[in-house]
Amino acid sequence: MGKFISIFFIIAQLSLGSLFVYAGVRKFIPNPARKSSSTELVPGSTKKQMVKFIGGLKANSYFWPFLGIVEIVAGLLLISQFFAVGGAIILLPVTLNIFLFHIFLKPEDVSGGILSALYLVxxxxxxxKKYKLLKSIIYTNKPFQL
Structure with a gap:
């Protein structure tokens, strides 16, 4: 049973890492602008909110490339296996945001929601998996001294 769990975590780390390396690289490849019909973007619709959200992330010149770099670095850390916990910690807010994006802004995309929940889980x-290591880093009994 222990060997199965080890193999599962190796496959999970490689899969999640390669997925985010790919997603990060895609952020640097320009997409041709698509025309959206006026019926798609009904005022108050989740589609309009989604377009505004992604447009806001891309509107400033730094955040979209920064997100791509974070995804690439964290993905490479996961793929390395040696720094996988560090990569997972870095990706935790990213995967949480992807999950919440699908829940609140794209609720009609059930398969995307399930996939984003899988990424988060x-x-x-x-x-x-490395709870004891993280606990020893984050929590100590000793009071802070200068």
Missing amino acids: VNILITT
């Missing part, structure tokens, strides 16, 4: 599992 795998990321949490990778992070909590």
Whole structure:
């Protein structure tokens, strides 16, 4: 059983890492602008909110490339296997945001929601696998001294 769990975590780390390396690289490849019909963007619709959200992330000149770099670095850390917990910790807010994006701005995309929930669960599992190590880093009994 222990060998199965080890193989599962290796496959999970490689899969999540390669997925985010790919997603990060895609952020640097320009997409041709698509024309959207006026019937698609009904005022108050989640589609309009989604377009505004992504447009806001891309509107400033730094955040979209920064997100791409974070995804690439964290993905490479996951793929390395040696720094996988660090990569999982870095990706935790990213996967949480992807999940919440699908829940609130794209609720009609059930398969995307399930997939983003899977990313989040795998990321949490990778992070909590090394709970004792993280606990010893984050929490100490000793008071802070200068």
